[in-house]
Structure formats: structure tokens, C-alpha cells
Amino acid sequence: MQLLGRRRECAALDRTIAAVRTGESRVLVVHGGPGVGKTALLDYARGRATGLRVLRAAGVESEMELAFAALHQLCGPLLDLLPRLPDVQRAALETVLGLRAGAPPDRFLVGLAVLSLLSEASEQSPLLCVVDDAQWLDRASAQALSFVARRLLAESVALVFATREREPALIGLPELEITGLRDGDAHALLDSLTHAGLDRSIRDRIVAETRGNPLALVELPRGLSPTQIAGGLGLLRAGDSLPGQIEQSFLNRIAEFSDQTRTLLLIAAAEPLGDPVLLWAAAERLGIDPAAALAGGTDGLLAIDERVTFRHPLVRSAVYQAGPPRARRAVHLALAEVTDPAIDPDRRAWHRAAAAAGPDEEVAAELERSAGRAQARGGRAAAAAFLQRSVQLTL
Ligand SMILES: Nc1ncnc2c1ncn2[C@@H]1O[C@H](COP(=O)(O)OP(=O)(O)OP(=O)(O)O)[C@@H](O)[C@H]1O
Ligand SMILES: [Mg+2]
Known part of the structure; x- marks a missing residue:
């Protein structure tokens, strides 16, 4: 994509990257409304980051209650460096990432461990960490990243956030406001x-x-x-918000698709990992024939390759909203069935909860177990969310 305009914004990102190359650290919070071009600017930054190691994470709306989900994405590629961390920090990080059992670690320690991990990684090569859709970060990750952002000094680490709203966790950090194109x-x-x-x-x-x-x-x-x-x-239309109208335009286009295609899109919208294997497995359970579902194309709204990606986050929300409740429940049930309970019990429980039409003791019990696990990782907000769903599903 050719980026139009944005000289000031690109210059700010260039300066950030240049600083990291000379051994400094930088933080930048890119903020502006939906569709204004934040992700495009993050892509620009990644494109300019030759010689830097790039780490990525993104908030996911449906995962805001899964504690440390975003941290997991960001730190995943650095796990081989964990042995270099001081023991207490290593234990804290391993606990919240679900790699070891233990008492919920202190928040401060988790933040410190992430800082140490990034700093270790930056000794090998300067780092660019991009965190997109920060308005949807789970709270535990947001807190840890906020801690890191406020303490970076001379580690050769750039931490660039993109967010629709000024998040409390990011207030006071250097900002770059994005408005419409000239x-x-x-x-x-x-x-x-x-x-x-x-x-x-x-x-x-x-x-x-x-x-x-x-x-x-x-x-x-x-x-x-x-x-x-x-x-x-x-x-x-006067009175409607711009994002609302963009969403409506996506809805009109989705309405043209066949049932099979729409269901495929709905599965993709309900599956936060963007994993094509899960997508097709769930599709098969729902009797969807891949060739038929993709025969007419998706008007460029959904791309399925190594990852499943929507053209834009607003497509995902439009698709999900447009799905009739019964179809949404069926899709979540299919996703729960194809999610390995040994590997990802919490996400499975979450899907099962979304699939429940009414009280369901078994699902409630599963959610309670997820709450216990979340609490053990120090994810109090997640634990509360699991428990709340669990109560809703209890007669
Ligand atoms: N400067 C630009 N020149 C040309 N196209 C652009 C520019 N900025 C953004 N776009 C295009 O506009 C669309 C929306 O941009 P983008 O996805 O970056 O918005 P966003 O701010 O990240 O939105 P959201 O908050 O919903 O994530 C994309 O298709 C993108 O390619
Ligand atoms: Mg974006």
C-alpha cells in the first residue's frame, strides 16, 4: 500500500527508529479514531525497521478478559531468553504466561520481568515492539506494558502503541495524534x-x-x-457516526454473500486467534464446503493464508453483529469443539459459554475452573469475568 500524506507522522516514526539504532529507547502512543490510519502507520514503521527485531501484539476485543493474552503474543518469540532473567522475575513471567504453576505473582515483578526480557533481547539487536489495537488490550497486559513503557531508558527498545482511545494505562506517554488526511x-x-x-x-x-x-x-x-x-x-446519513456508517457499508456487502460464505465469515469473526486450522475445522463441523464457501470470493473482506485476517477490524465487528444469535451460538460451539482442552482450556470454556443459550451447569463449572487458573496467573480481571459468566450460566 502506498501511504499518502503523513509526512509529520512518518518523520516521528523515523526518529523513533533512528533513536533505537543509536542505543536509546523510545515510546510512542499513536492514537486516533477508527479507520484513521494507525495500523497503516505501524506497518510503515515495521517497513522502516531494517536491522531491528520486530515483535508484535494486538489487543483483541473478545479477549479483553483473558489475562496476559497480549503479553503472551509479544513475549512468545523471546521465551528462549527466560533463563537469563533473575530467578524471581523468571518465575513471575512464567507463571503469568501459564508455563509454570505457582502463586499469583506481584504485578510489579511481572512488569520488571518483561522489561528485563526486552532488554536482554535488545542486546542481540535493537527492538521494535508494535502493539496495535491497544484499546482492546487485556488489563493485565496493559498494566505490564505501561510499566515497561515508563521505565525504558537506554535499552535500544522502541515501544509503539496504536489505540483508538487514550487509554488510562498509556496516559502521560509521548503521543502522536492521527487525524484525517488533508x-x-x-x-x-x-x-x-x-x-x-x-x-x-x-x-x-x-x-x-x-x-x-x-x-x-x-x-x-x-x-x-x-x-x-x-x-x-x-x-x-446525518446523525450516524462515521465508524457506524463504515460498518453499515460492510454489512450491506456481507448481505450479498451466500449463507455458507456468511457462516465462514462468522466463524472467522468469533475466532480470535486467526488460526486457519481452527477455522476450517469449525467450518467442517458446521457442514461448510470450503470450495463452495469461497467460490464467489469475499469481496476482499476476508483473507485466509497462514493467518485469517479481516480487511479491517470494523469488518469483524460488522460480521459478528450481523450474525443471528442462534448462528453465533452454533459457531462458538463448533469452535469450542475444535479447541484442544489440554492446550487452551480457557478459550474453549469461553467459546462454550458464548454457545450456551441458557443456564448450563457443566459450562458454568468449566468457567469456574478457568477462573481458578486465571487467578493463579494473577489475572484478577479475567478471573472475575469467568466467574461472572459462570454465575450467569448457573440456574
Ligand atoms: N495515509 C494513507 N494513505 C492511503 N491509505 C491509507 C492511509 N492510511 C490508511 N489508509 C488505508 O485506510 C484503511 C484504514 O486504515 P487503518 O486500518 O490503518 O486504520 P486504523 O486507524 O488502524 O483503524 P482501526 O482503529 O479501526 O484499527 C486501510 O485500508 C489503509 O490501507
Ligand atoms: Mg488498526
């Missing part, structure tokens, strides 16, 4: 799309009404009929 860049973006050839007056209106939000510029005109576009009508 008019010239917004026009250039519209021109680069297939529905070019729009009247100047209509393009002006689209640019003005979307306030240069690139996602809206790319997606909104696609959801409209040629007549609507030609008339410049119905582009934006």
Missing part, C-alpha cells in the same frame, strides 16, 4: 480507487463528509450503488 491526499486516495471518474463536486463532498478518514474514503463509496454515487446522495 484534502489533497484524500482526493489522491479517492482517485487511486476503481470508482474514480466521480464528478468533482461529488468527490469534494465525499472528502468533506468523511473528514479525510482513509477507511471511509476507501470503503464508503464501495457500499453505494452507482446511482447513489452519481447523485451524491445517501453517502453519509
Whole structure:
């Protein structure tokens, strides 16, 4: 993708990376509304990070209650460095990552252990850690990363967050606010799309009404009929929020798909790991024929390769919302059935809970066990969430 505009933002990211190359550490919180271009900027930063080791994590809306889920993603590739940590720190981190049993460790110790781990890794090569969708970080990870961000000094570590909202955990850290594209860049973006050839007056209106939000510029005109576009009508409905309207445009496109395709999208929306094996296993349980489901394509809304990815997070939420409750429950049940209880008992319990139509003692008991495990890892918020669901499912 060709990034339009964003000179100031790219320069800030370039400075961050340059600083890390010279042995300093940097933190940057990139924030702005949905679709404004935060992930695109993180991608830019990754593209510029030659010679740096890049670690990634992203908050996942449906996993906000799974303690340390994001930390798991970020630190996963560094586990071989754990033996270099002081014993207490190592034990703390291993406990919260579920690698060993033990009493819930002190929060401070977990933060310190992550700091040490990143610092160890940076001795091998400078590090760029990108944490996308920070508004959906589970609280335990957010706290640990906030701790790290406030204590980085000269480790050659850059920690770059992208978030829709100013998260309490990130307040006070250096910020980079992202707003819509300037008019010239917004026009250039519209021109680069297939529905070019729009009247100047209509393009002006689209640019003005979307306030240069690139996602809206790319997606909104696609959801409209040629007549609507030609008339410049119905582009934006007064009173609806921009993200709401982008979502609606995705919904209109999803409505065109066959049942099989829609169900496949719904499975992908309900499966937070983006694991194609899980996706297809669940699809098979629901009687979906892969060839048929993908025959008509997905209008570029879903990509399935080594990972399952939506075109944009708003597609995921649109798909999930659009799913009738009964279909959603069936999908969660299928996902629970294909999730290995030995490897991922908590996620399985979570899916089973989402699949339950009414009180279910067995699922409630499973959630209670998950709560116990979460508590042992020091995930109090997760434990509370599991228990709350468990109570809801108890007669
Ligand atoms: N500067 C840009 N030039 C061209 N296209 C862009 C630019 N910024 C973003 N886009 C495109 O706009 C769309 C939305 O951008 P992006 O996904 O980065 O938004 P976001 O801020 O991360 O949204 P969210 O908060 O929902 O995650 C993407 O398709 C992206 O490729
Ligand atoms: Mg994003």
C-alpha cells in the first residue's frame, strides 16, 4: 500500500527508529479514531525497521478478559531468553504466561520481568515492539506494558502503541495524534480507487463528509450503488457516526454473500486467534464446503493464508453483529469443539459459554475452573469475568 500524506507522522516514526539504532529507547502512543490510519502507520514503521527485531501484539476485543493474552503474543518469540532473567522475575513471567504453576505473582515483578526480557533481547539487536489495537488490550497486559513503557531508558527498545482511545494505562506517554488526511491526499486516495471518474463536486463532498478518514474514503463509496454515487446522495446519513456508517457499508456487502460464505465469515469473526486450522475445522463441523464457501470470493473482506485476517477490524465487528444469535451460538460451539482442552482450556470454556443459550451447569463449572487458573496467573480481571459468566450460566 502506498501511504499518502503523513509526512509529520512518518518523520516521528523515523526518529523513533533512528533513536533505537543509536542505543536509546523510545515510546510512542499513536492514537486516533477508527479507520484513521494507525495500523497503516505501524506497518510503515515495521517497513522502516531494517536491522531491528520486530515483535508484535494486538489487543483483541473478545479477549479483553483473558489475562496476559497480549503479553503472551509479544513475549512468545523471546521465551528462549527466560533463563537469563533473575530467578524471581523468571518465575513471575512464567507463571503469568501459564508455563509454570505457582502463586499469583506481584504485578510489579511481572512488569520488571518483561522489561528485563526486552532488554536482554535488545542486546542481540535493537527492538521494535508494535502493539496495535491497544484499546482492546487485556488489563493485565496493559498494566505490564505501561510499566515497561515508563521505565525504558537506554535499552535500544522502541515501544509503539496504536489505540483508538487514550487509554488510562498509556496516559502521560509521548503521543502522536492521527487525524484525517488533508484534502489533497484524500482526493489522491479517492482517485487511486476503481470508482474514480466521480464528478468533482461529488468527490469534494465525499472528502468533506468523511473528514479525510482513509477507511471511509476507501470503503464508503464501495457500499453505494452507482446511482447513489452519481447523485451524491445517501453517502453519509446525518446523525450516524462515521465508524457506524463504515460498518453499515460492510454489512450491506456481507448481505450479498451466500449463507455458507456468511457462516465462514462468522466463524472467522468469533475466532480470535486467526488460526486457519481452527477455522476450517469449525467450518467442517458446521457442514461448510470450503470450495463452495469461497467460490464467489469475499469481496476482499476476508483473507485466509497462514493467518485469517479481516480487511479491517470494523469488518469483524460488522460480521459478528450481523450474525443471528442462534448462528453465533452454533459457531462458538463448533469452535469450542475444535479447541484442544489440554492446550487452551480457557478459550474453549469461553467459546462454550458464548454457545450456551441458557443456564448450563457443566459450562458454568468449566468457567469456574478457568477462573481458578486465571487467578493463579494473577489475572484478577479475567478471573472475575469467568466467574461472572459462570454465575450467569448457573440456574
Ligand atoms: N495515509 C494513507 N494513505 C492511503 N491509505 C491509507 C492511509 N492510511 C490508511 N489508509 C488505508 O485506510 C484503511 C484504514 O486504515 P487503518 O486500518 O490503518 O486504520 P486504523 O486507524 O488502524 O483503524 P482501526 O482503529 O479501526 O484499527 C486501510 O485500508 C489503509 O490501507
Ligand atoms: Mg488498526
